[in-house]
Structures are given as structure tokens and as C-alpha cells.
Amino acid sequence: MKALFVSCTLKSSPEPSNTEALGRVVAEALQDRGVEVEHVRLVDLAVPPGVVTDVGEGDEWPRVHERLVASEILVVLTPTWLGRPSSLAQRMLERMDAMISEEGPDGIPVAYNRVAGVVVTGNEDGAHHVISEVSGALAVIGSSIPGPAGPDWGPGAGAGPAAVQTGHGHEWARETGRLMAHNLHAVAAALAAHPVPAPGS
Numbered sequence: 001m002k003a004l005f006v007s008c009t010l011k012s013s014p015e016p017s018n019t020e021a022l023g024r025v026v027a028e029a030l031q032d033r034g035v036e037v038e039h040v041r042l043v044d045l046a047v048p049p050g051v052v053t054d055v056g057e058g059d060e061w062p063r064v065h066e067r068l069v070a071s072e073i074l075v076v077l078t079p080t081w082l083g084r085p086s087s088l089a090q091r092m093l094e095r096m097d098a099m100i101s102e103e104g105p106d107g108i109p110v111a112y113n114r115v116a117g118v119v120v121t122g123n124e125d126g127a128h129h130v131i132s133e134v135s136g137a138l139a140v141i142g143s144s145i146p147g148p149a150g151p152d153w154g155p156g157a158g159a160g161p162a163a164v165q166t167g168h169g170h171e172w173a174r175e176t177g178r179l180m181a182h183n184l185h186a187v188a189a190a191l192a193a194h195p196v197p198a199p200g201s
Contacts, residue, residue, distance in 0.1 A: 003073035007041045008089035023077045029181030038123045053095045072188045080122025093137045107198035111142025120152040127152035146183040151176035
């Protein structure tokens, strides 16, 4: 079983990401269950706007798309900015929109029989809103969303320290991250054993 973690931080590598720090809790818990984990930081790639899988020369999204289709689990990592997902998270969802009409050779939509979850951090309120926005979009595309599958970290409304600068709320975030991994793995295994058939079959 494979899991793809797509980081939508606005920080370019090698700058540390608070969101990725929380995502590692989920990744390690999945690895403990034998899942092969791969990480992608979207800001480091050339991913232009669009709602198709390949917009043409220089577009690096097709490489991400291939990894999505090859994985049973998708985890989207996004910070909270102004109470909303990052602009890169929105761009990722827009590019994934093409998967709604893509089918495999068996006639099953390529987004079916995959599970997804969301990891959120931010120095402001709105994490649950961000989780619901991203999870809702992933469900529309065709992913199965086990609940709860959305750990978050944030000190509350207003400016504050970054997640890696304080221990506030860390154990709760780690516990929900491990629970997320448990639920993602369990539902992915269930879908592998009993996949959703092609529509109309």
C-alpha cells in the first residue's frame, strides 16, 4: 500500500514547514503499518493553474498525478491563511478536478477506491473550516474520507508562535494524527478488499 503526502506550504525547500512537521506524525504511523510513504512539496514544482491533467510544456503536475493514481492514500498538508487553505492547496484541488472524468481501463474513475485526509496548521482560527473545505472537494473528486481524518494545530485566533516553537497542543495533535493514520489505513484496506465498482455495474 502506498501513501502520497502533498505539502501545500508556501515555503520553498529547504525552509522548515510546521505543517509538514505535523504531517510526519501521520506518515510515521502509516509506515508503522507497512505503508510506503512518498512526499511532494508543491511549491518546489512548476504547477501552473488549470483544470486539466497536463497544461503543456513545463507543467510538472503530470508527475504528481501519476503518483496520485499509484497511491491508495492521499494526505493533503496545508497551512491556514486568512482562515482558508493555502493558494497552493486550492491549485492542487483545481488540477485534481480533471480526475472526475478520468477512468481506468476497467471503467472505474481513477479517484475511486482511494482514501484521503487533511493535515492543517496555522497561527489563527479556522482549521476545521479548512479541513471541511479540502475534504469536501476531495470527496467531490471521488476520494473516500474516513473520519476523523484531519489533525490540526493552532494556538487560537491571532498571531502566535509557530507549531515547532511551542509544546502547546502538541500531544493532542499527535494523538489525532495517529488516529488519522489508523482510519486511513483501515478504510484503504477495506476498499482494496471490496472496491467500489464502475458506475452502472
